[in-house]
Amino acid sequence: MERNETPGATQPLEWTVTGMDCAACATKIRGALERLPGVDGVSVAVMAERLKLTLDENQTGRDTVEAAVRTLGYGIVPRALGTQTADAHDHDHATCSGHHHDHDHDHAHPPAGSDTGAHQHVHDDPADRGKAWYQTGKGQLVVLTGALLGLAWLAEALTSAGLGRWAFTAACLIGLAPVARRAFAALRLSQPFTIEALMTVAALGALVINAAEEAALVVFLFAVGEMLEGVAASKARDGIRALAALVPKTAFLETGDGPQEVPADSLTPGQIILIRPGDRIPADGDILTGTSGIDESPVTGESLPKTRGPGDAVFAGSINTDAVLRVTVTKAAADNTIARIIRLVEEAEEARAPTERFIDRFSRWYMPAIGSIALLVILVPPLAFGQAWDIWIYRGLALLLIGCPCALVISVPAAIAAALSAGARRGVLMKGGAVIEATARITQVAFDKTGTLTHGRPVVTDIVPLNGTPEAEILAIAAAVEAGSSHPLARAILAQATAAGIAPLPSQDARTMPGKGASAHVGEGVAWVASPRHAAAEGALDADGLAEAARLEAQGKTAVALFRPGRALGLIALRDEPRADAAEAIRQLKRLGIGTTILTGDNPRTAAAIAGHLGMDYRAEMLPEDKLAAIRRLSETGGVMMIGDGINDAPALKQADVGVAMGSGTDVALEVADAAILRDRVTDVPAQIRLARAAMTNIHQNIALALGLKAVFLVTSVLGITGLWIAILADTGATVLVTLNALRLLGFQPEERG
Numbered sequence: 001m002e003r004n005e006t007p008g009a010t011q012p013l014e015w016t017v018t019g020m021d022c023a024a025c026a027t028k029i030r031g032a033l034e035r036l037p038g039v040d041g042v043s044v045a046v047m048a049e050r051l052k053l054t055l056d057e058n059q060t061g062r063d064t065v066e067a068a069v070r071t072l073g074y075g076i077v078p079r080a081l082g083t084q085t086a087d088a089h090d091h092d093h094a095t096c097s098g099h100h101h102d103h104d105h106d107h108a109h110p111p112a113g114s115d116t117g118a119h120q121h122v123h124d125d126p127a128d129r130g131k132a133w134y135q136t137g138k139g140q141l142v143v144l145t146g147a148l149l150g151l152a153w154l155a156e157a158l159t160s161a162g163l164g165r166w167a168f169t170a171a172c173l174i175g176l177a178p179v180a181r182r183a184f185a186a187l188r189l190s191q192p193f194t195i196e197a198l199m200t201v202a203a204l205g206a207l208v209i210n211a212a213e214e215a216a217l218v219v220f221l222f223a224v225g226e227m228l229e230g231v232a233a234s235k236a237r238d239g240i241r242a243l244a245a246l247v248p249k250t251a252f253l254e255t256g257d258g259p260q261e262v263p264a265d266s267l268t269p270g271q272i273i274l275i276r277p278g279d280r281i282p283a284d285g286d287i288l289t290g291t292s293g294i295d296e297s298p299v300t301g302e303s304l305p306k307t308r309g310p311g312d313a314v315f316a317g318s319i320n321t322d323a324v325l326r327v328t329v330t331k332a333a334a335d336n337t338i339a340r341i342i343r344l345v346e347e348a349e350e351a352r353a354p355t356e357r358f359i360d361r362f363s364r365w366y367m368p369a370i371g372s373i374a375l376l377v378i379l380v381p382p383l384a385f386g387q388a389w390d391i392w393i394y395r396g397l398a399l400l401l402i403g404c405p406c407a408l409v410i411s412v413p414a415a416i417a418a419a420l421s422a423g424a425r426r427g428v429l430m431k432g433g434a435v436i437e438a439t440a441r442i443t444q445v446a447f448d449k450t451g452t453l454t455h456g457r458p459v460v461t462d463i464v465p466l467n468g469t470p471e472a473e474i475l476a477i478a479a480a481v482e483a484g485s486s487h488p489l490a491r492a493i494l495a496q497a498t499a500a501g502i503a504p505l506p507s508q509d510a511r512t513m514p515g516k517g518a519s520a521h522v523g524e525g526v527a528w529v530a531s532p533r534h535a536a537a538e539g540a541l542d543a544d545g546l547a548e549a550a551r552l553e554a555q556g557k558t559a560v561a562l563f564r565p566g567r568a569l570g571l572i573a574l575r576d577e578p579r580a581d582a583a584e585a586i587r588q589l590k591r592l593g594i595g596t597t598i599l600t601g602d603n604p605r606t607a608a609a610i611a612g613h614l615g616m617d618y619r620a621e622m623l624p625e626d627k628l629a630a631i632r633r634l635s636e637t638g639g640v641m642m643i644g645d646g647i648n649d650a651p652a653l654k655q656a657d658v659g660v661a662m663g664s665g666t667d668v669a670l671e672v673a674d675a676a677i678l679r680d681r682v683t684d685v686p687a688q689i690r691l692a693r694a695a696m697t698n699i700h701q702n703i704a705l706a707l708g709l710k711a712v713f714l715v716t717s718v719l720g721i722t723g724l725w726i727a728i729l730a731d732t733g734a735t736v737l738v739t740l741n742a743l744r745l746l747g748f749q750p751e752e753r754g
């Protein structure tokens, strides 16, 4: 293993424990590490099949933790904070770019932020990733125990009775050795109740009561189960990781003497790259020249190519379909959108759902409880009722194997990992199991209007002069005021001024009043662009002006007033078209039994026009704090989801049970909310809810399946109907069934059917 000689010794380190295929193992190690004496500052997160340790850089603590992990029979590799496992360095090159600029520098360049290439290689390769099943440790145990079992059967068939029994005993002991070693290691860390311990006791016990053949079979089946579980668990995770392989390895950098091929992860913001038609885009950037169709399906899940031209943003991993583009790089490889999506989903897999935490606590007493019952079953009938020891020891041992909580422990994380991947591949990102659970319980969805139900690209439709102000002057002053604002209305007004060839006047002291308007010092004094209501409240808009604004608003437009102290200069009307699929989305939500409301800062007439068209409730003229209060009130009656564009709705998004940011490419969208919808599709809102509901149904099925099977075999074991190998088969079977069931979610189609 490679030690992490990171300078800056006080930095917390992330270590990844490898070689674990089973969430139950992970839970066990976490238990052990959390109770290690003399180690502070360790935080442990269980991921699908590995464990992430974060510990303060403290040499003794580090050594203790490392030693403990190794004693338990696992590997441990450092992972410096800020790096990610998302990079595709070890992935199959055949799946990359397809355009053959594969070069030998593919492996040479770690992304910015990782300290050496070697680490990259190490932590991108936890234990057995990418190996065929027979090359993994668990696979080899299966082959070994299987071969020994076969030999033992052969020995029994071909030779006299005695030899067969010895062969089975040998097969059992050899296969059991690595398992027993881990059981003892855990015991030393005061973890007596582990799966390995259960297995070891059961197999040794079976040898004692002369059931050598069955003991060998049990060891073999245990090995098979562990391996299958590992294969299935890594499937759930690979779905999202494969995205990274879509970013090409190299890029054509524009240099003084022509284009030069360089590694994609050496690109830095500001560089200019050339992208040929048919190539995948190697970096996030803005188009400098060229107009082409861009297929963004890997990033946003949107399969229809969109036409993008100068000034538009493009994402790494998208496909440039028809023309040469020159693109200015805006993000280094490590924080391009696709890397952030992958990192987000990986982190989301760590964030445990409430159900998962419950299962965790449950399995902590489950194993000891079953262990005690097994002991009673062994002791009571022979001692109290003079029954034969053999029979009851055998039944007790079978019961012990029932105590294995694998299926239960893996039931939740497997489903969650699969659901997160299924969502992410469609551009619906959810930050963890808790978000999935909350989404499944939503009864109300509140929409912000601008940029969510509408395109968020209003255009100026009318300019109404007041008090004899010329139109050109209205635009010039309004544009000057709005130059300091990023509000969609402000951008529309600036765009209109540019289109009319009017330069904004110089301005100073620009301010914005959230939910009301903007102001600045322009020319002779201060000027405002604000809602007509605010203009009237300031005494600048008279009854005639208000009536004129109302007339525009009744047409579904948004009117703003340009005014100076006590004097209105004009009205500007803007129109923002509803998204084509908004009505369909609202209809689908209703069919899911979910109430819908618009919460908008816009005026009631415009809001009514859109709400009426879409068939939903509305609340208008809401200041940001009113939206917050409205969400709070809605959440008294059930789960509330708030959909916003992630910029000015941050408080409301936080307040809601599930805050969803909508809109492709909005940087904040990925960070601020509980979930993000990357394609501009309102129908992804009902899709997200359907996916979450499907995930919860899946989780409940899994829990019922795991507990149900255990309950059945608990009874049949006590009654002596089923024996040792059925007990272990039931455990393995349940684990595999549960994982396979979870994997169904990977293919879930959240779009409404029929």
Ligand SMILES: Nc1ncnc2c1ncn2[C@@H]1O[C@H](COP(=O)(O)OP(=O)(O)OP(=O)(O)O)[C@@H](O)[C@H]1O
Residues within 6 Å of the ligand: 448, 449, 450, 451, 482, 485, 487, 489, 490, 512, 513, 514, 515, 516, 517, 518, 529, 530, 531, 532, 558, 559, 560, 599, 600, 601, 602, 603, 622, 623, 624, 648
């Ligand atoms: N920069 C601005 N320029 C002009 N008017 C503004 C500006 N900011 C806010 N307003 C006025 O305040 C009103 C409310 O703004 P707010 O940003 O809260 O909501 P909105 O963007 O219109 O709609 P939604 O709340 O649905 O996103 C706007 O309709 C507009 O009349």
Ligand SMILES: [Zn+2]
Residues within 6 Å of the ligand: 195, 404, 405, 406, 407, 731, 732, 735
């Ligand atoms: Zn198990």
